[in-house]
Amino acid sequence: MEVKATGSQSRHLPNRLGIKGWAWAGRYTIERYLYTLHRLTGLGLLLYITLHLAMNGFRLGGVESWEDLMSVFGMSGFKVGEYLVAVAFIFHALNGGRLMLQHLGYTLGKPKPPVYPYVDSMRRRRPIVWVMLALIVALAIYVLVAFVI
Amino acid sequence: MQELTLKVQRYLPGKDKKSYIQEFTIPLRQGMTVLDGLIYIKENMDNTLSFRSSCRMGICGSCGMLINNFPMLACHTPVEELGTDRIEVRSLPNFPIIRDLVADLDSLFEKHKSIKPYVVSSDTEEAEEPTAEFLQSGQELEGYVQFAYCVKCGLCMAACPTVATDALFLGPQPLGQAYRYCTDRRDAGVEERFHQADSRHGVWLCHLAGACSEACPKGVDPALAIQLLKRAMIFDSLRLRKKKKPASIAQPLAESRPKIAVPEFTVK
Known part of the structure; x- marks a missing residue:
């Protein structure tokens, strides 16, 4: 599909944003940043699961090595880390739910003839995003109060 | 007179290895668009500046550029709307640059x-x-x-x-x-x-x-x-999609009625 650089095209300056294009979002609105955050939380959760499985391997070393490890995890720094994992999970789950619905074209509305000033389907249905974010904040506060403090 | 600073991405194939930003300060007119600014530079300051444009009214889609970190049509972007007197104009990202602001689409x-x-x-x-x-x-x-x-x-x-x-x-x-x-x-x-x-x-x-x-x-x-x-x-x-019925062809027009004769002029 890609047009190969030949002749004069080989003198063209490449200008693809690459990975920077995921993180750098210019002057876009909330959904574009949720896209970045969804990837970040996904990668964070993947890292957590990998570490979690690796740490569970300490069980093989007997009770003593396991309890030594657990005493390290009891430190306040790790508690903050665990809380961040829980918040990342809440965000990833709820935003993932929104994305699954919208990927199937639900909650986005029907096509409309464009009338200036144009309002796209994402902006028309922005309240869904605000409700989702409010839910995430409420659940994050609940987890903080119930399990951390 | 108010002034506008346009920071424009420049690249000359065969000479430059990478692009760079060149600043131009131009007089700001009321109702000026970013494209007007670029045309002013080309006509009065640097005729080597290259950009693509045609209709100047948001119809042809030729003048797409990255204006203050957002892809926009230069002809459709009034300077006033950007709320600043310093504007950075770059070639559209994700497309190779042919020269200056001209992207290879x-x-x-x-x-x-x-x-x-x-x-x-x-x-x-x-x-x-x-x-x-x-x-x-x-x-x-x-x-x-x-x-x-x-x-x-x-x-x-x-x-x-x-x-x-x-x-x-x-x-x-x-x-x-x-x-x-x-x-x-x-x-x-x-x-x-x-x-x-x-x-x-x-x-x-x-x-x-x-x-x-x-x-x-x-x-x-x-x-x-x-x-x-x-x-x-x-x-x-999942075989759940409703198949479209093929569009039918319009019926031939009904036989046209004879034209009504033009009345005689009442004043001769």
Whole structure:
């Protein structure tokens, strides 16, 4: 599909944003940043699961090595880390739910003839995003109060 | 007199190894667009400045550029709307730079062509020797007319974070147009377009950042078209998609009535 650089095209300056294009979002609105955050939380959760499985391997070393490890995890720094994992999970789950619905074209509305000033389907249905974010904040506060403090 | 500083990306193939920013300070007029500013520079300060433009009224889609970190049509962007007297203008990202602000849009047009952006007729005889129009209702037209306003400016492709990392990803413009033709009742090319969109670099790589719809200067909303295309493809694979009835051909016009004779002049 890609047009190969030949002749004069080989003198063209490449200008693809690459990975920077995921993180750098210019002057876009909330959904574009949720896209970045969804990837970040996904990668964070993947890292957590990998570490979690690796740490569970300490069980093989007997009770003593396991309890030594657990005493390290009891430190306040790790508690903050665990809380961040829980918040990342809440965000990833709820935003993932929104994305699954919208990927199937639900909650986005029907096509409309464009009338200036144009309002796209994402902006028309922005309240869904605000409700989702409010839910995430409420659940994050609940987890903080119930399990951390 | 108020002044405007335009920071313009420059690149001369064969001479420059990488692009650089050149500053121009120009007089600011009321109602001035970014394109007006660039034309002022070309006419009065540096005639080597290269950019693409044509209609100057947001119809041709030639002057897509990255203006203050957002893909926009330069002719459609009044300086006042940006709320600053320092504007940075760069070539559209995700497309190679030919020279200065001129992006190479070949990849966009190749991808666009690949989804067959035209009505594929099942009635080849009628398509080759048309006898009348294919009929469609106003409701059917409303299902796709929004997507038919695309001017192929490439702003959505410049805004898309997936195009930024995957050069082979079809992207919002071609996929949006694939849906536009798939919903058209006169069209019989749905299977071919679904096959093209259902590839490794096709519709499933869209993760709904919504940036394409936000950047679109014509209100086309490619993000909506892509999600509706996904739904249609999933329903199709589950055999739940309603098959379109082929559009019928308009009946021949009723016999025309004889023209009413022009009355005689009352004043001679």
